[in-house]
Amino acid sequence: MTPKLVVMGGGxxxxxxxxxxxxxxxxDASDVVVVEAIEARRKELADAHEGLxxxxxxxxxxxxxxxxxxxxxxxxxxxxxxxxPGRVLSIAAGVTLRALEGWLGADVPVxxxxxxxxxxxxxxxxAIAPGSNAGDADLAWAQEVLxxxxxxxxxxEPLLDAVTGLSGSGxxxxxxxxxxLSDAGVKVGLSRYNAQALAAxxxxxxxxxxxxxxxxxxxxxxxxxxxxxxxxxxxxxxEEGGLRTTLINAVETATRxxxxxxxxxxxxxxxxxx
Numbered sequence: 001m002t003p004k005l006v007v008m009g010g011g012x013x014x015x016x017x018x019x020x021x022x023x024x025x026x027x028d029a030s031d032v033v034v035v036e037a038i039e040a041r042r043k044e045l046a047d048a049h050e051g052l053x054x055x056x057x058x059x060x061x062x063x064x065x066x067x068x069x070x071x072x073x074x075x076x077x078x079x080x081x082x083x084x085p086g087r088v089l090s091i092a093a094g095v096t097l098r099a100l101e102g103w104l105g106a107d108v109p110v111x112x113x114x115x116x117x118x119x120x121x122x123x124x125x126x127a128i129a130p131g132s133n134a135g136d137a138d139l140a141w142a143q144e145v146l147x148x149x150x151x152x153x154x155x156x157e158p159l160l161d162a163v164t165g166l167s168g169s170g171x172x173x174x175x176x177x178x179x180x181l182s183d184a185g186v187k188v189g190l191s192r193y194n195a196q197a198l199a200a201x202x203x204x205x206x207x208x209x210x211x212x213x214x215x216x217x218x219x220x221x222x223x224x225x226x227x228x229x230x231x232x233x234x235x236x237x238x239e240e241g242g243l244r245t246t247l248i249n250a251v252e253t254a255t256r257x258x259x260x261x262x263x264x265x266x267x268x269x270x271x272x273x274x
Contacts, residue, residue: 002060002061002062003031003032003033003053003059003061003062004027004031004032004061004062004063005021005027005031005032005033005061005062005063005064005065005145006032006033006034006035006058006059006061006063006064006065006080006085007032007033007034007035007064007065007067008035008058008064008065008066008067008068008076008079008080009034009035009036009066009067009068009069009072009076010034010035010036010038010041010042010045010054011067011068011069012120013067013091013115013117013119013120014034014065014067014068015034015045015048015049016119016120016121016122016149017065017067017091017119017145017146017148017149018032018034018049018052019049020119020122020148020149021145021148022049022052023122023148024147024148026144026145026148028051029049029050029051029052030051030052030053032052032053033053033054033055033058033059033061034052034053034054034055035055035056035057035058035076035079036054036055036056037056039056042054042055042056057079058079058080058083058085059083060083060084060085060086061085061086062086062087063085063086063087063088063089063141063145064080064085064086064087064088064089065088065089065090065091065145066080066088066089066090066091066092066100067091067092068092069092070092070093070094070095073090073092073095073099073100073103074099074103077100077103077104078103080104081103081104081105081108085104085108086108087108087109087110087111087134087138087141087142088100088104088108088109088110088111089110089111089112089113089128089141089142089145089146090110090111090112090113091113091114091115091126091146093114093164093168094258094261094262095112096112096157096262097110097112097129097131097132097157100112100131101131101132101133106132106133107133108133109131109133109134109135109138110130110131110133110134111128111129111130111131111134111138111139111141111142112128112129112131112157112160113126113127113128113129113142113146114126114127114160114163114164114167114168115146115149115150115168116167116168116170116171117171118150118171119146119149119150120149122148122149122150123149123150124146124149124150124151125150125151125167125170126146126150126151126152126153126167127152127153127154127155127159127160127163127167128142128143128146128152128153128154128155129154129155129156129157129159129160130154139154160258161255161256161258161259161262162251162255164254164255164258165250165251165252165253165254165255165256165257165258166251166254166255168254168258169250169251169254170251173247173250174203177203178196178199178200178203181195181199181202181203182195182196182199183195185198185199206220221235
């Protein structure tokens, strides 16, 4: 029986994706094949996920996910091209659709994605972009796969740089904010444990409130502030320090850097098979 999915790469992101798909009921463990080059890692994965097929070489499947490091993508795609991969979803950072289609063959539907690390705990944010041969059904499939570990939006490939600057790099910004809030809690007398727990839950709760209510963040901010109160005093300090402008600049700078890295990689890509 042809497997439902082949995952090229048994690293943290590949394993998180497999675990999410199984937990969501998208597939049984026996319907998924993970291709992992390192023998010790193959054993770890097989022991951790009962029924999961973990092998050294890819097999034909209904679809495949490329979840290896960027430098290993060409080899992974070459292996997949030899076994009829069906449709392919790549979560390899910076590897363009042009390169993927060249290595896999022009007739293979390819979708490129930019996920982020919270996918490791089922709370990822990802964007997907279609290749030249990918239709609505292929995008829906890719959205189902990544949807097992978070939220997915659809964009065109040029906008993946903006996605990288916002949600791809965004966890680093939030961790810095969390660290600063925790330090602030310690400064005003809280224990490190309590300060970090309260800061993390505050960020989690605020994000959940925004998502579940669908309200504009400015309106939710106003709901917290009262005339002459503590929140407006703190917000004044944040605005005075330029937090809003700094965050906007950070996303813009990261987007520009992603674009630069992509252009550099594009100049090094070999000629495609088309």
